[in-house]
Amino acid sequence: MSPAHSIRSTASVLSPGVGRSPVATPASKEKWIGCLVGQCIGDAVGAPVEGLPPKDCKRHAEKVLRQGLLDDTFLGQSRFGQYTDDSQLARELLLGLTEHGRLDVADYAARITRLFMSGEVVGAGKATAEVARRLASGVAPDEAGIAAPSAGNGSAMRAAPIGLWYADDPSALIAAAREQSRITHQDVRCAAGAVAVAGAVALSLRGRPIVTEPFLAELSEWVRCIDQTVAFDVYQISSWVTLSPDAAVTFMARAGLCPGFDGEWAGISGYVVPSVLWSLYSFLRSPDDFVQTIETAVAVGGDVDTTAAMAGAMSGAYLSVSALPQTLCERLTDQGRWGFAELTALAGQAHAAWQDRSSK
Numbered sequence: 001m002s003p004a005h006s007i008r009s010t011a012s013v014l015s016p017g018v019g020r021s022p023v024a025t026p027a028s029k030e031k032w033i034g035c036l037v038g039q040c041i042g043d044a045v046g047a048p049v050e051g052l053p054p055k056d057c058k059r060h061a062e063k064v065l066r067q068g069l070l071d072d073t074f075l076g077q078s079r080f081g082q083y084t085d086d087s088q089l090a091r092e093l094l095l096g097l098t099e100h101g102r103l104d105v106a107d108y109a110a111r112i113t114r115l116f117m118s119g120e121v122v123g124a125g126k127a128t129a130e131v132a133r134r135l136a137s138g139v140a141p142d143e144a145g146i147a148a149p150s151a152g153n154g155s156a157m158r159a160a161p162i163g164l165w166y167a168d169d170p171s172a173l174i175a176a177a178r179e180q181s182r183i184t185h186q187d188v189r190c191a192a193g194a195v196a197v198a199g200a201v202a203l204s205l206r207g208r209p210i211v212t213e214p215f216l217a218e219l220s221e222w223v224r225c226i227d228q229t230v231a232f233d234v235y236q237i238s239s240w241v242t243l244s245p246d247a248a249v250t251f252m253a254r255a256g257l258c259p260g261f262d263g264e265w266a267g268i269s270g271y272v273v274p275s276v277l278w279s280l281y282s283f284l285r286s287p288d289d290f291v292q293t294i295e296t297a298v299a300v301g302g303d304v305d306t307t308a309a310m311a312g313a314m315s316g317a318y319l320s321v322s323a324l325p326q327t328l329c330e331r332l333t334d335q336g337r338w339g340f341a342e343l344t345a346l347a348g349q350a351h352a353a354w355q356d357r358s359s360k
């Protein structure tokens with residue numbers, strides 16, 4: 001989660017044309033479940049090798065996803081399944097949306113604070129941990145966020161539920177993704193990354209085959225409302241997606257960085273731009289294959305619980321829960337709670353609440 005620096009300028013002009021509904025028919029409950037559970041699986045696959053070089057991550061992904069060897073030794077546990085802060089925070093976001101019927105910034109800030117102060121957070125990012133301490137000491141949510149140019153992926157990694165809840169209202173999606181981002185990350189690139197993740201989920205719910213270029217063109221238009229240069233990078237994936245992972249990573253790992261900046265990460269860093277781009281690349285390279293998407297997201301090395309969590313949310317939203325490996329679904333856990341059954345129930349309740357909201 002280390003912050004990175006770049007020379008980006010920002011723009012904040014709501015563009016026309018984002019008001020039309022991206023959803024032809026209401027998305028099914030199975031897609032909502034797929035999104036939440038898919039995020040947790042990606043997170044849990046990547047977590048044991050977070051920060052490790054590509055060769056270690058590649059070997060680990062193949063072992064878990066292709067050979068079915070699920071003995072991870074992660075956080076003292078000997079079996080696959082523990083997910084981390086990415087998915088804990090996404091789960092809390094969906095809980096809040098369900099309870100309030102919309103994004104309630106004060107409620108979500110309180111949920112972040114509670115998760116961190118209780119000690120239940122797993123693999124906490126430094127920036128969000130610092131903000132949680134500020135919130136706990138009484139700093140207001142609109143003042144607590146880490147200031148620019150720190151621009152980690154901590155607010156993008158949890159943004160998928162915004163894409164579920166606001167899939168039929170792009171303007172509201174953009175506003176909500178930005179507002180939830182600002183609680184912890186004030187850099188506008190973080191908000192742009194959150195819009196990219198939430199927007200990709202929303203577009204994946206449509207129930208139509210994904211065609212890369214128009215998918216990215218529409219997503220880029222939404223991101224452009226927040227930051228023009230991140231939007232350009234998002235659209236650039238339409239050129240990079242045909243490259244092999246080894247070739248694509250040479251472009252995407254450095255996206256948004258100053259020329260000559262020499263990051264300390266092998267693979268994809270925790271800087272918001274490369275990690276969001278890599279999650280999109282992983283998904284769009286194999287939209288019909290959840291396992292391949294997670295393998296691509298993890299094998300690159302670096303901050304791979306987060307790249308795989310975001311890619312897993314997109315893929316799960318597109319393919320529905322029935323396309324996710326059952327053996328991995330059943331192993332999910334958050335320290336003995338919030339396993340597959342509870343996550344499924346939450347996504348189902350959230351979907352019902354969303355339908356109820358939509359029908360009023």
Ligand SMILES: [Mg+2]
Binds near residue numbers: 306
């Ligand atoms: Mg994590």
